[in-house]
Amino acid sequence: MNTRLIKLTGISVVVLDLDDTLYPEREFVWSGFEAVAVWLRERMDCPVDPARRMRELFDSGSRGRVFNALLAEWACPHIADWVPLMIDCYRSHQPIIRLYPDAKKALTAWRKTFQLSLISDGMLKTQQNKLRALGLESVLEPIVITDQWGDSFRKPHPRAFEYVESQTGHRASQCVYIGDNRLKDFVAPNQLGWRSVCVCRGDGLYAAAEASEGGRPEFQIETLSHLLLCK
Ligand SMILES: [Mg+2]
Known part of the structure; x- marks a missing residue:
């Protein structure tokens, strides 16, 4: 270097x-996960802190399919409907960076x-x-x-x-x-x-x-x- x-x-x-x-950019990703966590908590009882779990999934190689992986491991019945809305929430949120x-x-x-x-x-x-x-x-x-x-x-x-x-x-x-x-x-x-x-x-x-x-x-x-x- x-x-x-x-x-x-x-x-x-x-x-x-x-x-x-x-x-x-990682700060934007984390900020987006916080926004999506708020969105999720309004719609379901989350078994663990959703933002923390999303960060873990991101870091363990599920980058690009974090929302899908999260809902799948929670056996959420709304995956097909919710993932596009979560992506929209992530992309349109006002970031803290x-x-x-x-x-x-x-x-x-x-x-x-x-x-x-x-x-x-x-x-x-x-x-x-x-x-x-x-x-x-x-x-x-x-x-x-x-x-x-x-x-x-x-x-x-x-x-x-x-x-x-x-x-x-x-x-x-x-x-x-x-x-x-x-x-x-x-x-x-x-x-x-x-x-x-x-x-x-x-x-x-x-x-x-x-x-x-x-x-x-x-x-x-x-x-x-x-x-x-x-x-
Ligand atoms: Mg760049």
């Missing part, structure tokens, strides 16, 4: 990923000098709720949630990057994309000639992902405090 200070010069636009780059301390510091410093923007995948409403909870709606411009165009425009599709470049009016080489997922985050910025930085804190949900073809970031850092950006 590279721990030296990375210095990038000639930068005008700093474009950020959201989940596991600016805040720990916080920026990583290094992200908070970096954003405060960078916004004085650079245009800050965001490109994120994920459900539009869910991502908007996260941005509001983090107080970032008025800090980032433009904000691109790729689902606003449909899921075929998710990263690594270049459309969001081309859009940000055209909106800011800066050259590709003046833009840097900072993300955490080596599977998809850096393919398009590399293709377009952007700078790219992967923040690998080790606790992210995609921390172990291998770089995809053409998706190797230019630099890798452990926290945003290791990144020095200059105009």
Whole structure:
């Protein structure tokens, strides 16, 4: 792991990923489980704390089918009806999440000098709720949630990057994309000639992902405090 200070010069636009780059996505998952637990308790007598059991199921490899697994082990007769409603509750809840301390510091410093923007995948409403909870709606411009165009425009599709470049009016080489997922985050910025930085804190949900073809970031850092950006 590279721990030296990375210095990038000639930068005008700093474009950020959201989940596991600016805040720990795991906190969103936990927050969602709490919301679903409230929903469940209104409808059934739960044999154990539902939020705690959902966290255990998530950590034991049932990621992606936690609600199904929970209702199944409780022999709940409403699985088919309730799981879609639980997913909806999870995705639409108002999350309680916080920026990583290094992200908070970096954003405060960078916004004085650079245009800050965001490109994120994920459900539009869910991502908007996260941005509001983090107080970032008025800090980032433009904000691109790729689902606003449909899921075929998710990263690594270049459309969001081309859009940000055209909106800011800066050259590709003046833009840097900072993300955490080596599977998809850096393919398009590399293709377009952007700078790219992967923040690998080790606790992210995609921390172990291998770089995809053409998706190797230019630099890798452990926290945003290791990144020095200059105009
Ligand atoms: Mg991410």
